[in-house]
Amino acid sequence: MVTLAEVAQHAGVSASTVSYVLSGKRSISVNTRQRVERSIRELGYHPNAGARALASSRSNIIALMMPLRTDMYVPVMMEIAIAVATTARTHGYDVLLLTGEEGPDAVRRVAGSGLADGMILMDVELDDERLPLLRETDRPAVLIGLPADTAGLTCVDLDFKATGALCVEHLAERGHRDIAVVGEAPAVYERHTGFAERTLDGLRGRAREVGLRLLHRPCEGGYDAMAVTLARILDERPGTTGFVVQNESAVEPLLALLRQQGRAVPEDVSVVGICPEQVAVQASVRLTSVAIPAQEMGRHAVEQLVAKLGGRGGDEVVLLAPELTVRASSGPAPVQ
Secondary structure, three states, rough: OEEEEEEHHHHHHOOHHHHHHHHHOOOOOHHHHHHHHHHHHHHOOOOOHHHHHHOOOOOEEEEEEOOOOOOHHHHEEEEEEEEHHHHHOOOEEEEEEEEEOOOHHHHHHHHOOOOEEEEEEEEEEOOOOOOOHHHHHOEEEEEEOOOOOOOOOOOOOOHHHHHHHHHHHHHHHOOEEEEEEOOOHHHHHHEEHHHHHHHHHHHHHHHHHOOEEEEEEEOOHHHHHHHHHHHHHHOOOOOOEEEEEEEEHHHHHHHHHHHHHOOOOOOOEEHHHHHHHHHHHHOOOOEEEEEEEHHHHHHHHHHHHHHOOOOOOOOOEEEEEEOEOOHHHHHOOOOO
16 A cells, blocks of 8 residues: 555655645645646555545545436436546545435435535425525535525536427427427426426427417326327327427337327427437437436536535536437428
8 A cells, every 4th residue: 555655755745745735725836736646646545535534524425316216217317427426536536325315314414424525416306305404504515407596506407498498499490380298207297306397498488489389298108108198199289290208218109109100200290309319319210309418417516516615616507508409300390
């Protein structure tokens, strides 16, 4: 095991200087810091986590609160989690993953125990019950998601309201006048989950502005549930020519059901997805879509939190602009 004293000797500085570089307790010149960091890398030095925590009152751990629910698309959440873990490691932090639905209790436990230096929270609801505790604690935190009130909070998210508007604009420009939204499972809306509600706001708002009729129907996903949902949509709005799907598990069942009914995509019906790039390009008809920038969201969240831990970051909202990629599933509305 390489010791701190060996790092100091290699860098030509005192042991206390190496300690200050590691802890950040004192200002060290850029040249000296770079020399110490180079020695740490070349020698493969890893400070003892327990000793370092005692000396600095830091654990060098970030708590990631990621409730795993059956009504959420877990691969996206895991992609965000991996981005959080890999980015955190580059900044010298490990990640403690909390997957239970503990709500405020998890925040209270982390804040009160010193388990982690800071927190990143996912699955954020508009009126999230964890937020009052976050505002009271001195433990830095970042949300991946947007609540209704962002005062005193740091948040990172895709701009889902703009995402919904962008999907409507794409279909409106191609002459579609009746569109249906196949949404997430009903429980997602019952919890007032931020991303789903904000997408719906964007869809409805832009549809009103451009004169489109819009119908929103939640869906559990899967073939049977999608069959019921599609039948309901076409019964209520038989003239529907455009679909926006914000439910990864409903994408392939919807395309299959449209084929069975003799509705060609995109000649008869256009479909736009809000989903990971992989889902869009691997669909039986390559989907026009707005991608979920999972890795970018996770990376931004860690960088915001590390800045706050270093006393450099303030409370701010970072919204990532949506990008729509046109593929094979959308085209001009059919002539009636």
